[in-house]
Amino acid sequence: MSIPTVAVFHYSLKDKDGNLIDDSKGRDPLHVMLGKGHIVKGLDEALPNMKAGVKKTITVSPEDGYGVVDESLRLKVPRDQFPPDADIQLKMQFQTSQEPGAPLFTVMHIDEDGLIYIDGNHPLAGHELHFDVEIVEMRPADPEEIAHGHAHAPGGHDH
Missing domain, CATH: 3.10.50.40 (Chitinase A; domain 3)
Known part of the structure; x- marks a missing residue:
């Protein structure tokens, strides 16, 4: 060894x-x-x-x-899928799971219709x-x- x-x-x-x-x-x-x-x-x-x-x-x-960009980690999520008191901001990061290796999602865009665009890919x-x-x-x-x-x-x- x-x-x-x-x-x-x-x-x-x-x-x-x-x-x-x-x-x-x-x-x-x-x-x-x-x-x-x-x-x-x-x-x-x-x-x-x-x-x-x-x-x-x-x-x-x-x-x-x-890694290469994984399109399955780019999601559009309706605002009502987040807790009502969540203060969603651009570039905010969060995890949806505590599992080891779970992606860290970043808020990329919030549109006027209440859709929140998130990306779980590494920024690079x-x-x-x-x-x-x-x-x-x-x-x-x-x-x-x-x-x-x-x-x-x-x-x-x-x-």
């Missing part, structure tokens, strides 16, 4: 047009135990072959990122992702990280 690798890296995430979505600028680098599903598949699979000091742009397809579903990464460190996971199934940043962690 091989010891999992922890990648410590800075990143910026951009869409296909170069618009910045997220980055680690001004923060500590991300610590990720590779192969555990903690980051999108395409990035997770590209990092193991990199070494400290390497900078690289990694392009991730929707299939290896946040269907998007090609461009990660600019700079590897700070690649190291074997320590026994505590292996036992917990995730990487720990310096100074420990809280569960």
Whole structure:
């Protein structure tokens, strides 16, 4: 059994047009135990072959990122299907189930006829992702990280 690798890296995430979505600028680098599903598949699979000091742009397809858009998760719901006292707002997010893996729905549109358009896809579903990464460190996971199934940043962690 091989010891999992922890990648410590800075990143910026951009869409296909170069618009910045997220980055680690001004923060500590991300610590990720590779192969555990903690980051999108395409990035997770590209990092193991990199070494400290390497900078690289990694392009991730929707299939290896946040998935393709699932039209069955885009719904029109009559207002009366929500609790009467619910204050429904654009971009509001909610879950319809407490089951593990249940989608998080976002209110996308409210029309004058009382229909509420919701979307359970991840906001980046269907998007090609461009990660600019700079590897700070690649190291074997320590026994505590292996036992917990995730990487720990310096100074420990809280569960």
